[in-house]
Structure formats: C-alpha cells, structure tokens
Amino acid sequence: xxxxxxxxxxxxLLGNIVNTNAAYLSEKCAGLGLSCYYQSVVGDxxxxxxxxxxxxxxxxxxxxLSGGLGPTEDDLTxxxxxxxxxxxxFLDLAVKMQxxxxxxxxxxxxxxxxxxxxxxxxxxxVLNNENGTxxxxxxxxxxxxxxxxxGPPNELIPMFEQSAIPYLEALQPGVIFSKTVKICGIGESKxxxxxxxxxxxxxxxxxxxxxxxxxxxxxxxxxxxxxENAKQLTIPVVEELKNRFGSxxxxxxxxxxxxxxxxxxxxxxxxxxxxxxxxxxxxxAARLINVSGVSKSLKESYITYSxxxxxxxLGVKKSSLLEFGAVSAQVAEEMARGAADFSGAxxxxxxxxxxxxxxxxxxxxxxxxYIACNVKGKIRVGEYHFSGNRMKIRENAVASxxxxxxxxxxxxxxxx
Amino acid sequence: xxxxxxxxxxxxLLGNIVNTNAAYLSEKCAGLGLSCYYQSVVGDxxxxxxxxxxxxxxxxxxxxLSGGLGPTEDDLTxxxxxxxxxxxxFLDLAVKMQxxxxxxxxxxxxxxxxxxxxxxxxxxxVLNNENGTxxxxxxxxxxxxxxxxxGPPNELIPMFEQSAIPYLEALQPGVIFSKTVKICGIGESKxxxxxxxxxxxxxxxxxxxxxxxxxxxxxxxxxxxxxENAKQLTIPVVEELKNRFGSxxxxxxxxxxxxxxxxxxxxxxxxxxxxxxxxxxxxxAARLINVSGVSKSLKESYITYSxxxxxxxLGVKKSSLLEFGAVSAQVAEEMARGAADFSGAxxxxxxxxxxxxxxxxxxxxxxxxYIACNVKGKIRVGEYHFSGNRMKIRENAVASxxxxxxxxxxxxxxxx
Numbered sequence: 095x096x097x098x099x100x101x102x103x104x105x106x107l108l109g110n111i112v113n114t115n116a117a118y119l120s121e122k123c124a125g126l127g128l129s130c131y132y133q134s135v136v137g138d139x140x141x142x143x144x145x146x147x148x149x150x151x152x153x154x155x156x157x158x159l160s161g162g163l164g165p166t167e168d169d170l171t172x173x174x175x176x177x178x179x180x181x182x183x184f185l186d187l188a189v190k191m192q193x194x195x196x197x198x199x200x201x202x203x204x205x206x207x208x209x210x211x212x213x214x215x216x217x218x219x220v221l222n223n224e225n226g227t228x229x230x231x232x233x234x235x236x237x238x239x240x241x242x243x244x245g246p247p248n249e250l251i252p253m254f255e256q257s258a259i260p261y262l263e264a265l266q267p268g269v270i271f272s273k274t275v276k277i278c279g280i281g282e283s284k285x286x287x288x289x290x291x292x293x294x295x296x297x298x299x300x301x302x303x304x305x306x307x308x309x310x311x312x313x314x315x316x317x318x319x320x321x322e323n324a325k326q327l328t329i330p331v332v333e334e335l336k337n338r339f340g341s342x343x344x345x346x347x348x349x350x351x352x353x354x355x356x357x358x359x360x361x362x363x364x365x366x367x368x369x370x371x372x373x374x375x376x377x378x379a380a381r382l383i384n385v386s387g388v389s390k391s392l393k394e395s396y397i398t399y400s401x402x403x404x405x406x407x408l409g410v411k412k413s414s415l416l417e418f419g420a421v422s423a424q425v426a427e428e429m430a431r432g433a434a435d436f437s438g439a440x441x442x443x444x445x446x447x448x449x450x451x452x453x454x455x456x457x458x459x460x461x462x463x464y465i466a467c468n469v470k471g472k473i474r475v476g477e478y479h480f481s482g483n484r485m486k487i488r489e490n491a492v493a494s495x496x497x498x499x500x501x502x503x504x505x506x507x508x509x510x
Numbered sequence: 511x512x513x514x515x516x517x518x519x520x521x522x523l524l525g526n527i528v529n530t531n532a533a534y535l536s537e538k539c540a541g542l543g544l545s546c547y548y549q550s551v552v553g554d555x556x557x558x559x560x561x562x563x564x565x566x567x568x569x570x571x572x573x574x575l576s577g578g579l580g581p582t583e584d585d586l587t588x589x590x591x592x593x594x595x596x597x598x599x600f601l602d603l604a605v606k607m608q609x610x611x612x613x614x615x616x617x618x619x620x621x622x623x624x625x626x627x628x629x630x631x632x633x634x635x636v637l638n639n640e641n642g643t644x645x646x647x648x649x650x651x652x653x654x655x656x657x658x659x660x661g662p663p664n665e666l667i668p669m670f671e672q673s674a675i676p677y678l679e680a681l682q683p684g685v686i687f688s689k690t691v692k693i694c695g696i697g698e699s700k701x702x703x704x705x706x707x708x709x710x711x712x713x714x715x716x717x718x719x720x721x722x723x724x725x726x727x728x729x730x731x732x733x734x735x736x737x738e739n740a741k742q743l744t745i746p747v748v749e750e751l752k753n754r755f756g757s758x759x760x761x762x763x764x765x766x767x768x769x770x771x772x773x774x775x776x777x778x779x780x781x782x783x784x785x786x787x788x789x790x791x792x793x794x795a796a797r798l799i800n801v802s803g804v805s806k807s808l809k810e811s812y813i814t815y816s817x818x819x820x821x822x823x824l825g826v827k828k829s830s831l832l833e834f835g836a837v838s839a840q841v842a843e844e845m846a847r848g849a850a851d852f853s854g855a856x857x858x859x860x861x862x863x864x865x866x867x868x869x870x871x872x873x874x875x876x877x878x879x880y881i882a883c884n885v886k887g888k889i890r891v892g893e894y895h896f897s898g899n900r901m902k903i904r905e906n907a908v909a910s911x912x913x914x915x916x917x918x919x920x921x922x923x924x925x926x
Contacts, residue, residue, distance in 0.1 A: 107546045108536055109539075
C-alpha cells in the first residue's frame with residue numbers, strides 16, 4: 095500500500111517552523127510496511143489544497159493530512175478534503191460535548207468559531223484529541239483512505255499512535271512487527287558495512303538504517319499473517335545483529351535512549367555518577383538529566399571551563415596543565431579522578447577539547463576531544479577527532495562520553 | 511515571483527532525516543520576497559522525480575531542488591532536470607579539476623563514479639561547492655529557473671548564500687532588504703497582539719513573525735529600486751518595534767543569538783558569570799558555551815541536582831530546604847547567592863523546578879520553575895509556569911534564565 099503525506103500550513107512554506115511531523119509520520123509508516131513516494135506542503139489556500147489532495151488520492155492509497163484543523167477561517171483541511179470526496183459536513187454532538195469539556199476543564203469557555211471543529215464529514219471516523227480541541231478524522235471512498243490529523247506534534251503524535259496506527263494495521267492483509275536494534279560506539283559507514291550482506295539479502299524482514307549523532311539504529315520489519323509469526327521472522331535478524339555488534343548494542347527497545355541505558359546501568363549497580371565538563375559545558379549532565387528519576391544516580395556535576403576551575407574543583411595539577419595543556423589525556427584523566435573525589439560518586443566522566451571555530455593549532459586541531467571515565471578508581475581515557483561546527487563537535491563529544499561511560503561500567507561488571 | 515522547493519531523497523521519505531533544508535530555504539526565500547506555494551519531497555526514482563519537476567516548472571517561476579547530486583547511480587536530480595528541459599550533459603573540465611583538487615587536498619583519490627559529478631547540462635551556471643564534491647547548478651529556460659543544490663546542509667547553506675541569493679536578487683525587478691528584530695521576555699501571542707496593527711497594515715515593508723523557544727523574531731522586508739531605498743523603508747518599522755518592545759529587543763542583527771547577546775553584555779561590563787542548575791542540569795551553561803570566546807566570561811558552573819549538592823557547593827540552608835522545599839523562590843535565591851560566592855563570579859544564575867513527568871503536586875505542579883539572578887549581590891527571583899514535556903519545560907527554563915540574566919545586567923547598567 096502506498097501512503098502520501100500532505101502538510102497544510104503557510105507557516106511551513108514561510109519557514110517559520112520545521113516540518114518535523116513529516117519525518118515522524120514517514121518513519122512510522124515505513125515501520126508499518128507502507129511505501130511513501132511523495133510528501134508535500136501546501137499553504138492555507140483552498141484551490142491549491144484541493145488540487146494537492148486530488149493529486150494525492152489519485153496516485154496513493156492512503157493520504158495523511160496534517161494541520162489546518164483549527165477553529166479559524168484559515169483552517170481549511172477538513173472542508174477541502176470533504177469537498178474533494180463530495181461529502182457533507184454535519185454537526186457531531188459527541189464532538190461538540192468533547193470540545194465543551196476541554197474548555198470546562200481549563201476553566202474557560204469556547205468561542206463561536208470553536209463549533210466549526212465539531213463539524214464532521216458524513217461517514218467519517220472521529221479520532222479523539224486529548225491534547226487539543228481539533229478532533230482527527232478518517233474518511234474512506236472507493237478503497238482509498240484519508241487521515242486528517244492536527245498540526246501540533248503534541249496532538250498529532252498521541253493521536254497517530256492511539257488511533258491511526260491500529261487503523262492502518264487493520265488495512266494491511268497481514269500483520270507487521272518491528273524491532274529496533276540500537277548501537278553506539280561504531281560509526282555509520284562501518285556499521286552499514288558490517289551489516290551490508292543482511293541489508294542486501296533483505297526481503298522479509300526488511301532492515302532500515304537510521305544514523306543518529308554517535309549512534310546507529312537498525313529497524314527490522316517483518317510481515318506475516320499473525321503478530322507472533324511476524325515477530326518470529328525478526329528474531330534471527332535481531333540475534334544476528336546482536337552477535338555481530340556484541341556489546342555495542344545498547345538496547346532493542348524503541349523508547350530506550352542512550353542516556354536512559356546509561357542511567358539503567360548505574361541503577362543496576364547502585365552507582366552514583368558525576369560529570370566534569372569543559373568543552374561540552376554541561377551537555378553530558380543535561381542529557382543524563384533528560385531521564386526522569388535520574389536523581390538517585392546523579393547528585394551533582396561540574397562545568398570547569400577555565401584552567402583555574404579545573405584546579406580548584408577537580409584538583410588538576412598546575413604542572414599537568416602547563417606541560418600537556420588543558421586539552422590532553424593527562425588532564426582528562428585528572429579531571430575524572432578529581433570529579434569522583436570531590437563528588438563522592440562511583441562513576442565520573444570528564445571532557446576536554448577544542449570545539450572551535452577558534453583555538454585550534456596544528457598539534458591540537460579543532461575537533462580534538464579527550465574523554466575520561468572513572469569507575470571506582472579505574473580510569474579509561476579516549477582521544478577523539480570530530481568534524482563539523484562547534485555545536486556538532488560538542489554533540490558528538492556528549493554521545494561519545496555516554497558511550498564511554500557505558501563501556502566502562504560494563505567492563506567493571508564483567509570483572510566483578 | 512513564485513518559488514517552489516523539491517527535496518530529493520528516499521531517506522527523507524523513510525523519515526531517516528528531517529527535511530531542515532526546506533525550512534531554511536523557505537525562510538530565505540520569504541526574506542527575498544519570493545512567494546512559496548508548494549514544497550515537496552520525492553524519492554530517488556526517475557519517473558516520479560521527472561513528473562514532480564515537470565509539475566513544478568509548469569506552475570512556478572523558480573524551482574529549487576536539493577539532494578540527489580552525489581556520485582552514485584541513485585543520484586538522479588541533475589540527469590532528470592536536464593531531461594525535463596531537454597538539455598545535453600557534457601564533461602566540464604573546470605569542474606573535473608575542482609573535484610580532483612578536493613580529493614588531493616584530503617590526501618585521497620576520486621573513484622570513477624566521481625566524474626559523473628563533473629557532467630554539466632549545456633548552458634548551465636556551475637555553483638562552486640567548497641564543502642563537498644557535488645557542484646550546484648542553475649539552469650534557465652523560457653523565463654523559468656531551476657536551481658540544483660546538494661543535500662547536506664553544510665554544503666547547501668554556504669552555496670545558497672554565496673551563489674543562489676545573488677542570482678535570485680538579480681531576477682527581481684527591485685532590491686530587497688531585510689532586517690530582523692529579536693525580542694525576549696514576551697510571549698508569542700502578546701508580542702503579535704502588540705504588533706497586530708503593524709502586521710495588518712503591512713504592504714511594503716512586510717512583517718513576518720517567527721516564534722522560537724522563549725523568543726519572538728520579527729522580520730521586516732522591504733522592496734525598492736535600490737538597496738538604500740529599501741533599507742530606508744524598513745527603518746520606521748524597526749524603530750516603531752523598538753519603541754513598542756523597548757528593552758525586550760535584544761538585537762536587530764540576524765546572526766546574534768540570545769546567548770551571544772548575554773555574553774556581549776557580560777564582556778561590556780567585564781563581568782564573569784556562573785550558573786547553578788538543578789532542573790536545567792547544565793543547559794544554561796551549555797548555551798552560554800555555544801558562544802565561541804566565552805572563556806573570558808564563564809569560568810565554572812555547577813549542576814546541583816540533589817539537596818545535598820545545593821548545600822555543599824552553594825551553601826543553601828538546610829532549614830530553607832526543609833521549610834520551603836528545593837523548588838522555591840527562597841532556595842533559588844540562596845543558590846544564586848552561593849554560586850556567586852563559591853565561583854567569585856559577578857553574575858550568577860540559578861534554576862530549580864519540576865520538569866516532570868513525575869514529581870509534581872497540587873501546590874507545586876510539573877512546569878513550576880524558579881529562576882534567580884544575582885548581579886553583584888543584588889538578586890531577582892522569578893516564578894515561571896511552563897507546559898509541555900520534560901525537554902520543553904527545561905528548554906523554556908533555559909531561555910527564561912538567559913532573559914533574566916540580560917534584564918538584571920541591564921538594570922545594573924542603568925543604576926550605575
């Protein structure tokens with residue numbers, strides 16, 4: 095089945111917002127086994143929107159529209175979609191009551207134009223919106239399907255997952271099952287080469303590769319008559335990837351991030367952790383603190399940007415700073431030792447590097463970063479060379495710091 | 511003139527990458543006074559790409575294609591665009607030498623398929639690519655224009671700015687001049703209301719609003735016969751916005767970010783700064799460290815996530831933590847005092863809040879954040895209520911912390 099995406103909104107055409115919904119929906123549709131050949135963006139203009147919808151329903155089986163379901167006159171998606179398929183709109187009392195309830199809960203009252211959102215095309219399936227007033231809609235005609243979703247991602251994503259995915263799954267002849275294998279510590283091209291024979295041989299299941307900063311994710315998707323059979327098809331591929339990538343696989347769960355995997359390892363060992371950051375300037379701690387409930391594992395961390403701060407907070411030796419420079423393996427090691435001492439944490443990670451654009455030299459070019467990890471006194475230091483702008487170099491350093499923390503804790507586990 | 515964007519690449523249709531080029535190009539085109547009615551994405555498929563290009567050149571004056579200029583067989587953009595306009599491809603020796611040079615500089619040798627990138631459609635203008643091997647191209651036919659750009663943003667952006675913008679400017683009858691007014695500390699809807707009469711009355715110059723986390727940007731764009739005349743048209747609007755938003759305007763320069771504005775203020779006063787962060791967990795310091803050359807102003811900062819760390823590093827009183835709780839105005843104030851004392855910095859900013867999803871209560875709901883700023887002993891504390899997920903709440907807190915730092919330093923300046 096072929097799916098096509100249309101985002102509706104002049105604010106996207108003006109570049110005011112990035113169309114992240116398209117990436118989200120594309121990835122989900124690929125995971126559902128749907129083929130996507132076209133995505134498009136149209137403004138809040140009835141004529142152009144009507145043409146875009148007509149073109150899409152002519153060439154695709156499922157058309158997913160996002161945005162333009164709001165209460166204002168500019169919001170035309172529902173009216174235009176209904177017009178293309180010659181469906182009347184009528185006031186849906188259930189939807190009206192729901193909108194009323196949404197406002198009552200927030201202690202406010204709907205305005206007259208909110209009732210526009212309670213108008214529903216005949217025969218359409220209404221999708222509940224728990225995070226806003228615009229309901230979603232699914233319409234069918236001649237074996238084709240239109241799914242209308244609200245534009246804000248915090249409304250679109252839960253609605254798609256709760257209502258649209260089960261609908262799309264039921265459309266397919268079989269059942270689809272997806273599994274994600276997430277790896278860290280191996281570059282994208284190396285990871286692809288290591289899995290290239292599997293990728294080349296793929297039919298069912300299929301293997302898709304997603305490169306993230308410092309990580310590579312493989313998504314294995316299988317079709318079968320039942321979910322259990324589809325799942326069985328993915329197992330040998332998942333196992334083979336686990337064999338090939340060994341301890342580089344940090345999770346096979348969709349929702350587990352690298353920082354979550356690190357925090358889980360810390361909690362398993364009842365370890366506390368601290369960071370001492372120079373070039374990353376707090377970004378390693380900030381990522382660990384992305385994990386809700388991290389307070390058991392991370393109590394404090396230090397941003398030591400100046401040489402003086404490295405000495406004062408972490409006890410880095412003046413002689414090391416003079417002899418090797420602040421960006422050196424020696425200083426990274428002393429930072430990781432000092433951070434553990436000062437914080438009393440079991441695990442301490444330290445970063446020092448040249449993020450640029452200034453400050454590089456022939457011996458120490460922009461992109462050179464040293465990262466040290468101290469687990470219960472045993473310290474490992476890595477030298478890294480990253481490319482890109484200041485932000486890219488720092489983001490890569492953060493991913494590498496989390497990867498090193500993970501490796502060092504696993505090493506400790508093995509030795510115990 | 512009407513412009514249309516086509517992004518080429520199966521990786522976008524699969525959701526592997528977000529199409530940020532579209533937002534970038536849209537914003538730039540709007541700034542150039544071009545109208546954009548359609549954006550689309552097509553995969554690496556000749557037939558579908560050909561149709562998409564044909565549709566676009568039929569309905570728009572300028573078609574900007576991004577991606578698909580690489581050396582592999584999958585890369586079809588140039589070949590397909592040339593086919594639509596029936597142009598032959600020939601080997602361009604200048605381009606060939608440039609590709610050779612690109613590889614020589616990196617100590618490697620081109621492979622046979624790299625010479626595909628030296629093939630140029632007859633009569634096309636070649637755009638130099640300083641960051642990759644794929645040159646850009648501009649083609650003209652019957653008063654229509656196609657601009658072909660490489661997909662990676664670090665190649666596309668410099669090429670667009672160096673080569674495509676001057677070309678697009680020359681196409682227009684007059685000259686366009688844009689100016690950006692960036693404000694902080696006022697919400698999007700309030701800012702729009704405060705400028706609504708200006709926005710409603712706009713013809714030349716036009717005013718576009720861009721909402722960012724904790725900030726609103728106004729872009730004022732004017733057309734005239736000369737650059738100087740266009741600039742003159744923008745001046746009264748810029749002045750009026752400055753009058754209305756007063757000290758909330760933190761810059762009228764396109765490239766100045768909020769963190770850069772704060773660092774500039776610090777440098778002007780020869781102030782050093784430090785952060786003491788709980789819920790933001792290092793993100794305030796990380797944003798200040800985005801600014802290259804911040805080392806003169808920021809020496810160290812503290813992530814004090816636990817109560818104990820707040821006491822140990824910042825001297826927050828045990829009695830305050832017990833009586834008011836860690837998320838309170840009192841504790842934020844003590845954190846900002848302690849951070850200045852411990853670091854010796856002139857300015858200290860402190861954050862403490864409930865980022866969720868757990869940890870909220872009726873008295874202290876998720877999204878409640880206290881931020882304190884200490885400038886030379888004078889401390890201001892703000893209470894904030896943010897909505898959204900954990901990350902969104904933390905990002906808003908960071909923007910508000912930077913805004914508060916800015917306001918407090920300006921207050922200090924005024925009193926001196």
